[in-house]
Amino acid sequence: MKLLNLLNANIRKEYIELKRYLPNTIAMLLTFYIIFLAMFAGIQVIGDPTTQDMNIQYVIVNYIFWYLTMIVVNDIGWQLSNEATQGTLEQLGMSPMGIWRIMAARLVSSTLVHILIIIGLLYLSMATTGQWLNIDVITLIPIFILTLISMFGLGFIIAGITVILKQIQAFLQILQFILAALAFVPLSVAPFLAFFPIVKGVDLVRQVMIDGASITQIGYSDFLILGFNAIIYFFIGLSIFLYCERVAMKKGLLAHY
Amino acid sequence: MEPIVKVRNVEKAYRKRKSKEMIQAVNSISFDVYKGEIVGLLGPNGAGKTTTIKMICGLLKPDSGSISINSIDTDSHRLKALTHISAVLEGNRNLYWRLSVRENMEYFAGNRGISRKEVAPLINDLLDKFHLKSKEHELVNRLSRGMQQKLAIAVAMLAESDVILLDEPTLGLDVETGYEVRTILKNIVKEYNRTIIISSHDMDVIQDICERTIIINHGSIVTDDRVENLLKLFEVRSYTVSLGGLLSSMQQQLLTQKFPNHTYVSDSYQSTLEIDLLKSEEIYDLFDILKLQATPVESIDRQTVNFEQIFMKIVKGEKTHEVAQSS
CATH class of the missing domain: 3.30.70.1150 (ACT-like. Chain A, domain 2)
Structure with missing residues (x-):
């Protein structure tokens, strides 16, 4: 029950801040849409006409997935960095729920709130391009959940580094390009990337949304890799975060900026 | 009577960032605080007050020694010990400036696992007692510093913890608001039977509201006595x-x-x-x-x-x- 109250409080905060700073939210979404339009125009102008439809479909899926990854992984770093500047990080550190549970609640709540925006953006992108993708909810949900868990692991790593270093804005700028590379890279080019976070997930999403694969057509081995990635990255991420928290408490870094 | 806060032979040293030289911030200090006491922690800048406070509220791990809150060791059972303690460490900076007064209170209660419904009567009570009712929907960044400070203390009260730690609660406040905050702190002890540990540079505050004072200098306790005895x-x-x-x-x-x-x-x-x-x-x-x-x-x-x-x-x-x- 306490965990539910914690999650509820964080979802509410996320929603309030998005609503209260509506012009900022709108500007963020407009930026997303304008960049998408630029990519769409680029494919139409300089792309190969024979593979144009396929390329547009790839861009829609990859770009939407990249946005989701940025929200989950990058945003937690920005949030913590801001909290350290504001002075609220110490208050989080004094919660009997533990900072890691609050961070987990933040990751889940920002995902839940932004997932609605992402669905809207997905349909807007499809309507703009006239490319309607296969939205097989039953197949997509388990892939999404398992991929999100590995993303949360990455989020914990970023949160842990932020707790220690605080000034990681430059790193976060670079990270968004690393995340873009992971979201856009086709698995066929480098199969070993299946064990990298999110790569297998976005590949399976492409199979479902572009190639029309259903849950029965996706092999157990694919789900096994997804599940393995989810457990490993979440465990590694949480362990790194808890270690960083211990270091911060030993060196007194929770309040310093 | 068992003390509610027990500090035993606590030590903490820091390494300076540039010179890498070790600085002994707290040097084997021991003291007890009993339920319902208001204890002032005094000392010049760099004496070790804030380090001591942060170790008590579990934000800083002592190098040696032990701290227990309500007989719970803060090192081995940190999260359990934190249920008995809350703190205002950086005053108005401990708040979310983009949220309103009520939203801040609800969010911090939620972060301790308390639901909005459950905490609503206590929030209403505290808004009344802290004279913040008329500002409950105001964003924190639009409040005066005094109001922000009162809100930070009200937020600490939400946890219904036995011990409240306050680091410089009247810093930067005008005379009137400073007086109001002092009255509020005295009422917290009287009405809610809480224990308060205050670190302050404001001697008037300590003299006015504290029963006991612990003076720290160079990381060691110089004196620990009742204010009236010292006077x-x-x-x-x-x-x-x-x-x-x-x-x-x-x-x-x-x-x-x-x-x-x-x-x-x-x-x-x-x-x-x-x-x-x-x-x-x-x-x-x-x-x-x-x-x-x-x-x-x-x-x-x-x-x-x-x-x-x-x-x-x-x-x-x-x-x-x-x-x-x-x-």
Whole structure:
């Protein structure tokens, strides 16, 4: 029950801040849409006409997935960095729920709130391009959940580094390009990337949304890799975060900026 | 009676970032705080007050020693111990400025696992008591500093913890708001039966609301006594002696030997002597010195000392209080 109250409080905060700073939210979404339009125009102008439809479909899926990854992984770093500047990080550190549970609640709540925006953006992108993708909810949900868990692991790593270093804005700028590379890279080019976070997930999403694969057509081995990635990255991420928290408490870094 | 906060032989050292030199911030300190007490933690800048407070609230791990809250060890059972403690460490900076007063209270309660519905009556009560009801939907960045400070304390109250730690609760507040905050703190102890540990530079605040004061200097406890005892002790020992003439150089020499911390001010015909006596019998030594040249004594007044003077005396000459206590 306490965990539910914690999650509820964080979802509410996320929603309030998005609503209260509506012009900022709108500007963020407009930026997303304008960049998408630029990519769409680029494919139409300089792309190969024979593979144009396929390329547009790839861009829609990859770009939407990249946005989701940025929200989950990058945003937690920005949030913590801001909290350290504001002075609220110490208050989080004094919660009997533990900072890691609050961070987990933040990751889940920002995902839940932004997932609605992402669905809207997905349909807007499809309507703009006239490319309607296969939205097989039953197949997509388990892939999404398992991929999100590995993303949360990455989020914990970023949160842990932020707790220690605080000034990681430059790193976060670079990270968004690393995340873009992971979201856009086709698995066929480098199969070993299946064990990298999110790569297998976005590949399976492409199979479902572009190639029309259903849950029965996706092999157990694919789900096994997804599940393995989810457990490993979440465990590694949480362990790194808890270690960083211990270091911060030993060196007194929770309040310093 | 079992203390609610037990600090035993706690030590903490930091390594300086540039020189890598180790700084002993807290040096084997021990003290107890009992339920319902308001204890002031005083000390000059860099004395180790904030480090001590942060170790008590589990934000900083001591190098050695132990801290327990309600008999729960903060090292081995940190999260459990945190259910008994809340703190306002950086005043208005401990709040989310983009959220309203009520939203802040609800969010912090939620972060402790308390639902909005469950906490609503307590929020309403605190908004009334802290005179924030009319501002409950106002964004924090639009509130005055005093109101932000009151809100930060109200947020700490939401946890319904036994112990509340406050680091400089009246810093930067105007006289009126500072007074209001003091009244609120006194009521918290009286009405809600909470224990408060305050770190402050404001001696008036400590003198006004604290029953007991722990003075820390260079990471060690210099004194730990009730405020009224300290006031009484120093009041008895500080005298201003008005003399109808001047002291000879021999008398001044003897005074310096016997009372090294005295102050002697003279004009052409008369002089004033300010003197601290370690033992009341020492007044006879003073008379002996004055008698040598038959210096006329016009008056002897016991000085009224305020807490700031006491603090300065203790911090400057740490052994003074220990000797005085034993006499």
